Amino acid sequence: MTFAKSRESLGSEIESLLGEDIVLRPDKSSFEDFKADLGDFASEPAVVVQPKTADHVSKVLKYANDRKIPVVARGAGTSLTGATSTFGGIVIDFSKYMNRILSVDTTNWYAHCEAGVVLDDLKEELKKKGFFFPPDPASAPWCTIGGIISENSGGMRTFRYGTVRNWVLALNVVFADGTKAKLGEPLPKNRVGYDLVQLVCGSEGTLALVTDAWLKITPTPEEEAGTPVKKFMVFFSSWEDAVNSIVGIRSSRLIPNLLEFMGAEALQSVDDSFEIGIPVHEATLFMEASDELIPKILAVCKSNGSVDNYIAKDEKDGERLYSARALLHLGVKSLDTGVYAEDAVVPVDRLADYVTFVKQTAKKYGVKIPLAGHAGDGNVHPSIVYHKESKESRESADLAFADIIRYAVSLGGSVTGEHGIGKQKLNFARDQLMERNGPKVINLMQEIKKLWDPNNILNPGKFVVEDSGEKS
Ligand SMILES: Cc1cc2nc3c(=O)[nH]c(=O)nc-3n(C[C@H](O)[C@H](O)[C@H](O)COP(=O)(O)OP(=O)(O)OC[C@H]3O[C@@H](n4cnc5c(N)ncnc54)[C@H](O)[C@@H]3O)c2cc1C
Numbered sequence: 399m400t401f402a403k404s405r406e407s408l409g410s411e412i413e414s415l416l417g418e419d420i421v422l423r424p425d426k427s428s429f430e431d432f433k434a435d436l437g438d439f440a441s442e443p444a445v446v447v448q449p450k451t452a453d454h455v456s457k458v459l460k461y462a463n464d465r466k467i468p469v470v471a472r473g474a475g476t477s478l479t480g481a482t483s484t485f486g487g488i489v490i491d492f493s494k495y496m497n498r499i500l501s502v503d504t505t506n507w508y509a510h511c512e513a514g515v516v517l518d519d520l521k522e523e524l525k526k527k528g529f530f531f532p533p534d535p536a537s538a539p540w541c542t543i544g545g546i547i548s549e550n551s552g553g554m555r556t557f558r559y560g561t562v563r564n565w566v567l568a569l570n571v572v573f574a575d576g577t578k579a580k581l582g583e584p585l586p587k588n589r590v591g592y593d594l595v596q597l598v599c600g601s602e603g604t605l606a607l608v609t610d611a612w613l614k615i616t617p618t619p620e621e622e623a624g625t626p627v628k629k630f631m632v633f634f635s636s637w638e639d640a641v642n643s644i645v646g647i648r649s650s651r652l653i654p655n656l657l658e659f660m661g662a663e664a665l666q667s668v669d670d671s672f673e674i675g676i677p678v679h680e681a682t683l684f685m686e687a688s689d690e691l692i693p694k695i696l697a698v699c700k701s702n703g704s705v706d707n708y709i710a711k712d713e714k715d716g717e718r719l720y721s722a723r724a725l726l727h728l729g730v731k732s733l734d735t736g737v738y739a740e741d742a743v744v745p746v747d748r749l750a751d752y753v754t755f756v757k758q759t760a761k762k763y764g765v766k767i768p769l770a771g772h773a774g775d776g777n778v779h780p781s782i783v784y785h786k787e788s789k790e791s792r793e794s795a796d797l798a799f800a801d802i803i804r805y806a807v808s809l810g811g812s813v814t815g816e817h818g819i820g821k822q823k824l825n826f827a828r829d830q831l832m833e834r835n836g837p838k839v840i841n842l843m844q845e846i847k848k849l850w851d852p853n854n855i856l857n858p859g860k861f862v863v864e865d866s867g868e869k870s
Pocket of ligand 1: 435436470471472473474475476477478481482492513534535536537540541542543544545546547548549550551552553554602603604606607608609727728816817857
């Protein structure tokens with residue numbers, strides 16, 4: 399059977415199983431929205447299903463499992479690592495219909511949402527009630543609850559509040575064979591059984607598909623502090639002074655709600671694209687804290703050589719500062735035709751070494767690497783800018799990418815803090831696990847995958863590193 403014929407017959411079979419209103423077939427749709435993720439990893443689904451209920455998801459998975467057809471869940475496709483890419487698999491798009499906020503419980507402090515809810519829509523709804531859900535990937539205007547759970551996303555507030563997995567109480571999932579189940583309970587405490595919720599968080603759609611989730615919520619920082627909180631920036635003429643300030647803030651036990659950094663090139667690229675109007679210095683720290691805390695933080699920065707600062711005048715002005723950091727990826731994307739968005743983590747006290755190494759690497763390979771990141775937790779986003787059409791430029795970018803990931807691991811860091819493994823970092827993840835954790839741990843991960851998905855239909859070829867060769 400040819401590929402084209404099998405895609406067509408697959409489309410018509412799934413259409414008769416589910417109805418034509420929720421199935422996009424290759425002979426009737428161009429799949430334009432599903433041909434790449436935001437990291438530019440190409441994709442060619444055989445069929446796209448847009449379920450309205452968990453039963454629809456269950457039916458597709460049972461069908462696919464019986465025939466060993468790959469299935470890839472998709473939220474907004476903002477993944478930067480090829481995590482939603484498939485050639486010939488069924489894509490389940492949760493964003494079209496499964497996007498309802500089912501309830502917000504302000505006594506038990508949770509929100510119950512379908513997988514396709516856009517994160518900013520949830521935040522908006524919670525804000526009306528004086529609550530918030532702290533994890534805030536910069537993709538919040540587009541990314542979905544299913545996507546952030548499956549990627550265990552971070553963001554600017556991770557330093558203070560942790561990543562998404564710290565905010566997930568319970569999940570409704572569908573397993574690879576189509577069985578539906580609830581994992582965990584929407585309770586602040588629950589000690590029953592192994593923690594399968596946490597296993598699903600960050601598993602990149604390789605263990606089970608999430609149809610809806612109970613997420614922990616908390617009062618907004620203003621409600622919690624009982625005083626206004628403000629966003630502000632502190633400017634430095636050297637990276638060394640900025641990094642010393644980060645270390646100083648942490649060791650003084652000061653905890654801003656946000657602790658981010660941006661280098662001159664990164665800030666300039668955002669300003670050139672979006673005209674935000676922020677002065678460009680060699681290094682900038684971006685923070686949010688209560689009125690009471692701000693002077694203490696500024697004093698630490700001053701003693702470490704800060705040259706200036708700017709405190710937002712009001713909430714709208716604060717959002718302007720926030721957007722300068724949130725628009726990083728889109729800003730650096732405007733510098734050329736290709737960008738590798740890197741997200742290695744290093745111990746915070748090694749940040750200065752890492753920044754120096756990245757700058758040397760950029761020089762060595764003749765590529766631009768604007769820098770920004772989550773200063774508070776050591777998660778750095780060097781963006782390696784290259785010219786897609788030039789083989790030489792692509793090769794230089796590949797070499798720089800590999801060098802800066804490996805250097806992070808050599809400092810005691812990790813190959814990814816946020817964006818995950820997808821297709822992009824399989825080899826780097828394997829090397830890190832092998833070096834730090836050993837073949838037994840890799841085998842254990844392989845066995846978990848086999849147990850949950852014996853036919854390997856859920857997002858195959860992603861996230862789970864190759865067999866280490868050791869048999870347990
Ligand atoms: C401009 C920009 C800024 C970003 N900033 C950040 C950041 O600050 N922090 C950060 O952590 N990441 C960031 N990212 C990366 C990305 O946005 C996040 O990982 C995001 O959470 C992915 O959500 P999504 O809905 O787009 O998921 P998708 O890209 O659609 O999917 C991501 C993964 O989740 C799986 N998946 C999706 N839905 C389900 C489901 N219902 N059940 C099971 N598996 C599912 C997919 O199969 C895939 O493996 C950024 C990306 C961009 C483009």
